[in-house]
Amino acid sequence: xxxLGKKFLPKNLHDRMxxxxxxxxxxIRKKGFxxxxxxxxxxxxxxxRLQEQTLRSELLEHDIKLETLDMLPGDGVDFTxxxxxxxxxxxxxxxxxxxxxxxxxxxxGKVCEELFRILKPGGYVLITAPQSAYLxxxxxxxxxxTNIGMRKIVEEAGFEVNSMESQGGHFIxxxxxxxxxxxxxxxxxxxxxxxxxxxxxxxLCRILFGFIGKILMLWLxxxxxxxxxxxxxxxLCYKPxx
Numbered sequence: 001x002x003x004l005g006k007k008f009l010p011k012n013l014h015d016r017m018x019x020x021x022x023x024x025x026x027x028i029r030k031k032g033f034x035x036x037x038x039x040x041x042x043x044x045x046x047x048x049r050l051q052e053q054t055l056r057s058e059l060l061e062h063d064i065k066l067e068t069l070d071m072l073p074g075d076g077v078d079f080t081x082x083x084x085x086x087x088x089x090x091x092x093x094x095x096x097x098x099x100x101x102x103x104x105x106x107x108x109g110k111v112c113e114e115l116f117r118i119l120k121p122g123g124y125v126l127i128t129a130p131q132s133a134y135l136x137x138x139x140x141x142x143x144x145x146t147n148i149g150m151r152k153i154v155e156e157a158g159f160e161v162n163s164m165e166s167q168g169g170h171f172i173x174x175x176x177x178x179x180x181x182x183x184x185x186x187x188x189x190x191x192x193x194x195x196x197x198x199x200x201x202x203x204l205c206r207i208l209f210g211f212i213g214k215i216l217m218l219w220l221x222x223x224x225x226x227x228x229x230x231x232x233x234x235x236l237c238y239k240p241x242x
Contacts (some may be wrong), residue, residue, distance in 0.1 A: 017214045018174045020113065023167035024128045025055055026097055027234040031163065032097065032126045036062040040094040044068045045083050046101030050076030067093075078124035083205065084110050088118045096125040100232075102150075103129055112157035121241045124162070127154065130232035133174060134180055146155045147233045166230040168221055173231050175217030178209040 009017070016022055036042065036059070047053055047068035053076055059066055063096055069079045069086065081087065083098075096115050102108040108129075115125050129145045143151075147164050155163060185202045189195040 015109040019172050028126055031236045034175055035095055035124055036064050038063040041065045042095045043093045049074035056088050090117055091120045092118045094123050099128045103143050105140055106135055112153050116158045119239045120182055120241055123239050127235045130226045131230055150233050150235055162236040162238050165230040167237045168170050170226040170229040171217045171221035172216045173229050175214050178213050181209055182206050
C-alpha cells in the first residue's frame, strides 16, 4: 500500500514525516554538505545498493568524488567487503559517511578504528546509529547505542567529537512505534480469512498512526523536545591533524 501522505501532502511535509530517515538525512545535509568541497574524496561506508542511497544525487551535486562500500555487491556499490577490515590505504578519504550501519556489525569499535585509519588527518566522519529500533536486516542486527556509548567507541578509536545530536525526541519515537503497529497488524494477514478480518484495522491504523498521528507527533516533538527517549544519535567526528 502506498503511503497516504505521499498522495495528499506537499513533498517537503511528507519527507519531514519519514521519522526514521529525515533526522539522519537532515543531519548529513546540515553537517556534512558544508564540508564537501569540490574534488573531495568521500566514502559512503555501508552504503547499501543504489535504491538505498537516498542522498546520492544530492551528494554528487557538490562535485565530490563519491565511492561506496557494502558487504553485498549490486548497483551503486563500488567496493564489496567487510567494513571492519577494508583494503583501502591509510589516510585515503577526506570525508566518510557511516549511516545506520554500526548496529549491523559485530565489532563496532573495530569499525570505528578502521574508519579512523582510512580517513585523512583533518578529515571528518559522520556516524549515525539507532538507540531504539525494530529488528531488521536479520540476522545482522546486533547493537543499539546511547549517545554515551557512541561517544565512547569513537573517542577510543581516536576521533574527537565535534557534535552529537539526537534523531528527534520522545514524540518522534512514539510516532514511529505507533506507525509500526500497521506493519505488525499486516504481518498477521497470512490467509484469506485473516486478510478480511485484519485489513480494515490495518487501513484505519495507517490513517490514524501513519498520517494524522505523525502530524500530531511532529508538532508535539517540536513543542516538547525530550531526548531521553530518542530513536538514535548523529555524531560528527574529527580526525586530529598529525
